[in-house]
Amino acid sequence: xxxxxxxxxxxxxxxxxxxxxxxxxxxxxxxxxxxxxxxxxxxxxxxxxxxxxxxxxxxxxxxxxxxxxxxxxxxxxxxxxxxxxxxxxxxxxxxxxxxxxxxxxxxxxxxxx
Amino acid sequence: xxxxxxxxxxxxxxxxxxxxxxxxxxxxxxxxxxxxxxxxxxxxxxxxxxxxxxxxxxxxxxxxxxxxxxxxxxxxxxxxxxxxxxxxxxxxxxxxxxxxxxxxxxxxxxxxxx
Numbered sequence: 458x459x460x461x462x463x464x465x466x467x468x469x470x471x472x473x474x475x476x477x478x479x480x481x482x483x484x485x486x487x488x489x490x491x492x493x494x495x496x497x498x499x500x501x502x503x504x505x506x507x508x509x510x511x512x513x514x515x516x517x518x519x520x521x522x523x524x525x526x527x528x529x530x531x532x533x534x535x536x537x538x539x540x541x542x543x544x545x546x547x548x549x550x551x552x553x554x555x556x557x558x559x560x561x562x563x564x565x566x567x568x569x570x
Numbered sequence: 571x572x573x574x575x576x577x578x579x580x581x582x583x584x585x586x587x588x589x590x591x592x593x594x595x596x597x598x599x600x601x602x603x604x605x606x607x608x609x610x611x612x613x614x615x616x617x618x619x620x621x622x623x624x625x626x627x628x629x630x631x632x633x634x635x636x637x638x639x640x641x642x643x644x645x646x647x648x649x650x651x652x653x654x655x656x657x658x659x660x661x662x663x664x665x666x667x668x669x670x671x672x673x674x675x676x677x678x679x680x681x682x683x684x
Contacts, residue, residue: 461613490671497579499660499676500614507669515671547613558604559672561613 459483461562463548469568470538478533478565480548486560487553489531491515491523493544494564500547506531507553538569572597572663574675582681589633589648591678593661596642603644604662604672605635614660620644622666631655656682 464479480489488507492500492515502515506525520542522534531550535542545566549559577592595601602621606614618629625637635646644661658677664670 497676499674501674502671505671549614558616558619561606561615563613564611 461548461550461560463546463562463565465565466563467566469570470535471570472539474538475534475536476538476567477535478546478548478567480531480533480550480562482529482531482548482550482560484550484552484560485528486550487528488551489525490549490559491521491531491533492547492549493517493542494547495544503533503546538567540569543567543569572599572601572665572673574661574663574673576659576661576675576678578678579676580679580681582683583651584683585653586650589646589651589655589680591646591659591661591680593635593644593646593675594642595644595661595663597663597665599665599667602664602666602670603635603637604664605629605633605644605646606660606662606674608658608660608677610657617646617659651680651682653682653684656680 461482490505491503501517504523506512509528512523524532548562551559573596575594604619605617618627620637628634633648660677661675662672664672
């Protein structure tokens with residue numbers, strides 16, 4: 458039982474390049490989330506999904522797109538990376554029947570130069 | 571709308587001293603409240619949660635927190651700090667409905683000196 462995994466762990470992009478971050482969970486959770494963490498800012502919600510094929514915007518969605526084609530996977534895309542998107546990205550998931558606990562992945566450290 | 575304020579971006583204590591990390595929340599609906607801990611280069615781990623049952627909540631590693639509605643607070647305490655408690659701590663609030671999302675505070679870094 459791996460929990461929540463994220464790929465890749467580190468990435469350096471040049472401004473304007475695109476990439477996709479992959480989040481996978483093996484707990485059969487319905488809800489999945491993407492956050493970004495910046496120093497002194499805490500975690501801010503980018504997008505989330507309450508089920509396969511559905512996504513919604515969070516607090517800071519601009520510049521990102523997401524897709525949830527399979528229940529266990531949640532992809533975060535950057536179409537044209539900007540230095541302001543340099544951050545640590547965390548994925549999380551939880552059961553629909555429980556508001557209680559989100560389970561977090563280990564994070565992806567992204568640097569955009 | 572909901573928000574969380576954590577007082578103090580850094581808190582320093584000596585090993586064996588009381589740990590007190592402050593969290594105040596704002597919520598238009600009855601809140602669920604959480605404390606998460608993040609060790610260096612790791613994801614977040616749930617310490618404890620308040621979900622409208624007992625107002626004094628006990629969590630892992632000897633931490634506890636008390637929900638005080640009149641003060642809109644959910645402060646985290648531990649009677650005796652250990653070196654291994656050094657980490658960043660995040661308070662978070664959500665509503666109680668199924669679609670509720672978490673809103674995090676900006677975090678408090680706990681430093682423990684020998």
